[in-house]
Amino acid sequence: MSEESFRVAIVAQEYPPPVIQRLAGLLNSSPHKLAARLQNNDLVVKKDVDESTAQQYAAIIYAKTGAEAVVLGGPDLSTLSADKPKATKAEEPSTLRKPTHTLLLAAGLGLVLLLLALTFLLLRPGPESALINAQAALQEGSVEQLDAAVDLTALASELYPILKALPATEDTVRGRDQAAWLAEETNAIRSALATNTLPVDSTSHVVLGMLGWPSPGTLSATTTQDGGHASAQVPISREDLEKSYVLHLALAKTDDGWRIQGWQNAESVLQEIFRDEQIKLATENQAIEQELASVLGNFRYEESIAGVHRFSLGQLLIEAKLANQNVQSLRAFSGELYVFGVSSRRVYASKDFTWQADERLLPPGGSASVEVFFSLDSGHPELLAALENKTEKLEVGYRIRSATFRDDTELRRHSSYPRLARTQPSTP
Secondary structure (H helix, E strand, O other), rough: OOEEEEEEEEEOOOHHHHHHHHHHHHHOOHHHHHHHHOOOOOOOEEEEOOOOHHHHHHHHHHHHHOEEEEEEEEOOOOHHHOOOOOOOOOOOOOOHHHHHHHHHHHHHHHHHHHHHHHHHHHHOOOOHHHHHHHHHHHOOOOHHHHHEOOOOHHHHHHHHHHHHHHOOOOOHHHOHHHHHHHHHHHHHHHHHHHHHOOOOOOOHHHHHHHOOOOOOOOOOEEEEEEEEEEEEEEEEEEEOOOOOEHHHHHHOOOOOEEEEEEEEOOHHHHHHHHHHHHHHHHHHHHHHHHHHHHHEEEEEEEEEOOOOOOOOOOOEEEEEEEEEOOOOOOOOEEEEEEEOOOOOOOEEEEEEEEEEEEOOOOOOOOEEEEEEEEEOOOOOHHHHHHHHOOOOOEEEEEEEEEEEEOOOOEEEEEOHHHHHHHHOOOOO
């Protein structure tokens, strides 16, 4: 007699996005392709198993994802012989055997129901469902789904003091108190669900950029549960920094399911990312400064002091000349002149300057003049003291920050890491 062979199939229908997300995670498949596949045909996910295994597998799929699964197949009746001998008297059915057969069916059905109940209890959606539902809300643009999966107010409230102290985000807070900042940022996030765009000057835009989530993406994570509370470990990959981090989220079980309710290590992760960004920024700028130094050189300067009675109420005027050492003419350049002590290397004062061609570009080998003034009394008292006391010899130095060439190409130091990141080639 041939072995019974059963299959398990997901019933074709239009499932809600959270169901598709959970099913895609269970089957390690693309949510988009899976949803399209189930629009037209049943999807066989298990075959060539016995009936008990097939029933268990179908129950697990339903309990874990909410998708309807059915068992298909059974014994191959075509292999049964048509010439089966007639039953003997001892084998003939009798009314005495019918109750036994009914009892066996009832017991089997009860066992199956018990197995389904136990499977549902053991494998019902756990803490990871909060992340799956949050991802579905972002992709569907559903404020209601997002509020059900994420406590935005609690997350933002925890972040506020962290972001006020972090150099990368303190400017985005813009002096707003917590209540005003909280209302504006949560409204921006909810509005972004419809437009798929966050304001570039919002704190949320900066934080998501630091975490490597410039747009809603897959929230893959592992979870650990302790009763009604859990922790989700979300991997963060910053390819531009060639670094990886792990963000820990706090989850809690509510009457409506699991919900993301807090951060566990946001401050340390954001600080580490900021430090790594500054290291790369400094490295990139050092290379740019070396290149800029080769563009403009042959630095010469003259200083003079104008004012009443020596340095009182006076100004220090620096007139400097820089020569174009590049093979291409220059349209503009900018930089900084600073006064420093030769022995201590201490910078007493600095000021920015800009040079721009009027009608004639600065040709290769040509020189351009720039001037800066330092107010000695009000603006730079330490420089005034050094000049009066003559504690050490003072010199003037320069740094070039940008240069614009004849063909309108520009070489410029990056003022911040986000500016550097925008110049990096995108990854396909």
